[in-house]
Amino acid sequence: MRSPLSLLRLAPLFAWLLTLAPTTFAQEQIVVEDATFPTQLEEQGQSYRLVGSGLFRYLMWDAYAGAYYQASESPEPAPQSDVPRRLELHYFHAIEAEDFAKVTEDTLRDNLGNEAYQQIRQDVEAFGRQYRDVVPGDRYTLSWDGETLRLALNDETLFDANDLALANALFSIWLGDEPLGDDFRDALLGR
Template identity: 25%
Template sequence: MRRAFLSTLLALALPTLPLGALAETVEAGGAKFDTTAEVAGQKLVLNGLGVRYKAIFKVYTVGFYFKQKADTPDGLIKQDGPKRVLLKMLRDVDGKDLGKAFTDGMQKNALPEERAKTINGIFKFGQIFNDMKKAPSGAAIGIDWIPGTGAQVFVDYKPVGEVIPEPEFFNALLRIWLGEKPADDDLKNQLLGKEKRGR
């Protein structure tokens, strides 16, 4: 009798929950991403999402969060306010190998006029992955841009390493996927919301 009474109370209470209480998610490569995120007290929206492949293997799913959606690289890179790059690993990857892939991508795509101001950040960023040893399958790795503070790397939503203050570093980071020589052309379009997400 008591159990039935409690079940009735629960059934009556559930419809009164606000719609936003349950976060909406989308999926790519088997990894789920919330369609919104909060960084520096501001709500961001998922601009695009896709899977990074190496040959035929899925390496990670990556999503971009910004205040406003945009479908061009400049529309995202030059946008003011907080930003988030979030990766969810789909396989175990050596930390040094992952760090090298990221730093190579930044160096390849950094604008000539910004390159000198990216050196400090690229070095610190690479060191974080060297120290990590391994990026295991299932890990969430992200970089938040916080205006007035800088870029904060986090692993499984816990901050790691020093804050990187140069905005040029975060611009170079975004250009790994959005630059003239992106990691993957299809992934670039997915992150810009122009193509269907990878399976």
């Protein structure tokens, strides 16, 4: 049996271990409202690290939570580049596919200007036709792995193309100079 004195000597060690435990668990995942996102993940052989996360509000309600990832070796956020990246959006309300397609087209037309938009219009329309309705709890993922742009709903691939210009345009909806929400963009970019 250990003496009370020997247990007291171990107290600093236990205190130190207790301070590490919350940090370790906090680094494995983050929670935004009711949505949980890992801080590290791997997809098709590519490792990603969480850059930032946030909550997108539309009018008076919380529309969705998001998390933005980049390839682990990327030193700083580079949403408009060829760096592998991934955006996950977790929805809190039902949204129809047609609404996604319209917002995508309208936002890109505003962001790019009509002339630049016309150069990728057919690709944007093809992308928009792949959207599906979402219900609370569904999650869209937009990713660029360095070669392929993918859109997935609940891990089911709906669209893929080898098109960096389209990838950069789509990521600009949330992460560009004129995003859907400045605060949401800044949270995703860890600002």
